[in-house]
Amino acid sequence: MEAIIRSVEYDRPQGLTCGVGEAWARVPDAPSAERRRELKEQIRALLRREKAVLVAHYYVDPELQELADETGGCVADSLEMARFGRDHAAQTLVVAGVRFMGETAKILSPEKRVLMPDLDATCSLDLGCPADEFSAFCDAHPDRTVVVYANTSAAVKARADWMVTSSIGLEIVADLHARGEKILWAPDRHLGGYIQKKTGADMLLWQGSCLVHDEFKGIELDLLRAEYPDAKILVHPESPEAVVALADVVGSTTQLIDAAVRLDAKRFIVATDLGILHKMRLAAPGKTFIEAPTAGNSATCKSCAHCPWMAMNGLANLAEVLERGHNEIFVDPAIGARARLPIDRMLDFAARHKKRVQASGDLAKDGALFSNVGAA
Ligand code: 13P
Ligand code: SF4
Numbered sequence: 001m002e003a004i005i006r007s008v009e010y011d012r013p014q015g016l017t018c019g020v021g022e023a024w025a026r027v028p029d030a031p032s033a034e035r036r037r038e039l040k041e042q043i044r045a046l047l048r049r050e051k052a053v054l055v056a057h058y059y060v061d062p063e064l065q066e067l068a069d070e071t072g073g074c075v076a077d078s079l080e081m082a083r084f085g086r087d088h089a090a091q092t093l094v095v096a097g098v099r100f101m102g103e104t105a106k107i108l109s110p111e112k113r114v115l116m117p118d119l120d121a122t123c124s125l126d127l128g129c130p131a132d133e134f135s136a137f138c139d140a141h142p143d144r145t146v147v148v149y150a151n152t153s154a155a156v157k158a159r160a161d162w163m164v165t166s167s168i169g170l171e172i173v174a175d176l177h178a179r180g181e182k183i184l185w186a187p188d189r190h191l192g193g194y195i196q197k198k199t200g201a202d203m204l205l206w207q208g209s210c211l212v213h214d215e216f217k218g219i220e221l222d223l224l225r226a227e228y229p230d231a232k233i234l235v236h237p238e239s240p241e242a243v244v245a246l247a248d249v250v251g252s253t254t255q256l257i258d259a260a261v262r263l264d265a266k267r268f269i270v271a272t273d274l275g276i277l278h279k280m281r282l283a284a285p286g287k288t289f290i291e292a293p294t295a296g297n298s299a300t301c302k303s304c305a306h307c308p309w310m311a312m313n314g315l316a317n318l319a320e321v322l323e324r325g326h327n328e329i330f331v332d333p334a335i336g337a338r339a340r341l342p343i344d345r346m347l348d349f350a351a352r353h354k355k356r357v358q359a360s361g362d363l364a365k366d367g368a369l370f371s372n373v374g375a376a
């Protein structure tokens with residue numbers, strides 16, 4: 001079935017958030033080695049003083065990832081970050097990632113203090129899906145089940161029936177499709193198109209995209225593959241269809257790291273934010289990881305495989321936020337309570353799915369591992 005397409009502009013600033021150029025301009029300079037050591041010491045002490053836990057995404061600075069790991073926090077994909085923040089006993093969560101991740105943590109734990117190194121760190125998918133326009137879109141299609149990607153504002157989630165992340169979106173849409181439901185999907189057109197193709201579901205797609213993954217080029221990737229015929233290709237499903245079509249594995253960030261460990265290959269080409277390479281190299285020592293190409297025909301390279309908003313998280317602003325206790329995330333309680341419904345639905349589904357898969361012994365289908373091996 002052909003997906004129905006609606007066109008909207010997506011890369012424009014709204015509200016408090018900052019656009020691509022401004023984000024790059026605000027990326028903190030790398031401090032000297034000596035200063036980095038001092039800042040890390042300070043952050044460890046402040047995390048203890050504030051009884052806080054650091055929840056980081058794989059795309060942020062490797063030194064922030066290491067700090068999260070060594071201080072009992074987590075480095076994870078957006079689904080695990082949400083679960084970890086909700087389940088951890090700490091009353092202060094410091095989210096090193098982008099705004100929707102901080103908002104999701106706050107929605108799931110309204111009683112906790114959620115801080116972020118820079119509150120303006122946003123996401124092109126979130127920017128491209130303003131709540132008022134999205135709400136009008138939903139109103140125009142009342143017969144459809146509304147499924148939104150995690151990379152959206154609290155207000156957009158508050159209009160949804162389900163929230164999904166790339167770890168579990170395919171399974172949830174397949175389940176809804178099996179129940180005969182028609183889907184209204186937002187905002188990532190590439191992930192939506194991929195899921196539509198895999199499940200055959202009737203999906204009406206909002207036309208947002210991730211400006212990092214949008215830059216990967218199928219033609220160039222094909223040329224690189226010819227150079228390294230032994231390499232396996234790992235692709236995040238926010239990438240364009242031509243890139244996904246060349247993948248050996250399509251999956252969330254955690255699923256791609258798992259694939260790098262499990263697959264019997266020595267070399268991998270990776271089409272996602274280059275921040276992930278740090279964890280891949282740690283998890284699979286002795287293997288070689290090559291960045292998928294963003295150059296070539298029609299390249300604009302607004303991001304060159306690195307998210308400008310993720311890059312806004314640094315050691316200095318992390319230390320400052322812990323010291324001063326500012327940059328707290330607030331979500332309107334009524335919006336938060338409504339937005340929690342689709343998130344809880346996803347987390348419950350993911351827990352049931354994991355149990356089912358574990359009971360069947362089919363680990364290759366475990367959403368927390370890599371469910372889409374060979375599924376491009
Ligand atoms: P994951 O859920 O796979 O971590 O993806 C989040 C994201 O923003 C990818 O660009
Ligand atoms: Fe958003 Fe893309 Fe950045 Fe992920 S990498 S936070 S989808 S802009």
